[in-house]
């Protein structure tokens with residue numbers, strides 16, 4: 131893949147937890163407006179990559195450039211201000227707060243209340259189920275609904291790039307389809323997406339381009355449709371029905 135002029139570019143990222151190497155020369159790109167999948171099995175380094183991008187972890191080596199600006203090592207609130215928003219693995223909604231208050235927290239950088247109200251309406255239009263239940267506690271939502279809330283909260287920050295860490299994990303199949311359809315719509319509205327997933331089939335159908343991470347290294351990359359047809363990916367990630 132040629133390096134895009136805009137969007138996100140990671141080049142040669144190393145990261146270790148203490149002495150334990152988690153990322154080894156990871157290079158990847160998410161072009162503006164693109165949906166890019168990052169696949170890999172448990173412990174491959176997907177969440178570490180997400181955290182390095184979001185500024186929660188500082189890489190030992192390598193560069194991260196977003197729309198021409200070097201962002202590696204910036205604190206996470208600075209990275210967010212530039213439009214890079216992470217929806218972390220495991221959702222992490224505030225169970226004891228209402229759905230609406232959870233959403234409002236996403237709009238942390240917006241201090242004009244009229245704009246916050248507009249963003250709320252935009253997201254309620256995307257997620258009618260959240261609107262119906264906006265005054266209930268987030269903890270009362272199902273796992274899949276909490277995932278939608280986490281994505282909606284990320285969108286309240288008006289991202290240019292949304293990093294989704296395993297949005298389909300532990301969610302029943304019917305809602306998984308809904309979440310993937312939603313991700314497609316978000317991308318169509320111009321938000322670039324880095325989709326971190328173990329659900330390889332659904333992500334490859336959605337993503338223009340994909341990377342496979344194993345033990346902290348990118349071992350394979352290509353167009354989503356090409357990886358869907360790839361024998362290695364079929365064996366390792368798509369099960370026997372591929």
Ligand SMILES: Nc1ncnc2c1ncn2[C@@H]1O[C@H](COP(=O)(O)OP(=O)(O)OP(=O)(O)O)[C@@H](O)[C@H]1O
Pocket residue numbers: 147150152170171172173174175176177178179219328
């Ligand atoms: N806080 C931590 N301290 C030490 N080691 C860690 C820490 N977090 C992750 N690791 C290790 O780093 C490696 C990569 O972990 P990471 O969470 O990035 O994988 P992942 O691809 O997101 O896996 P999963 O699919 O299970 O979420 C693993 O070997 C993991 O055990």
Ligand SMILES: [Mg+2]
Pocket residue numbers: 176177178219295296
């Ligand atoms: Mg993870």
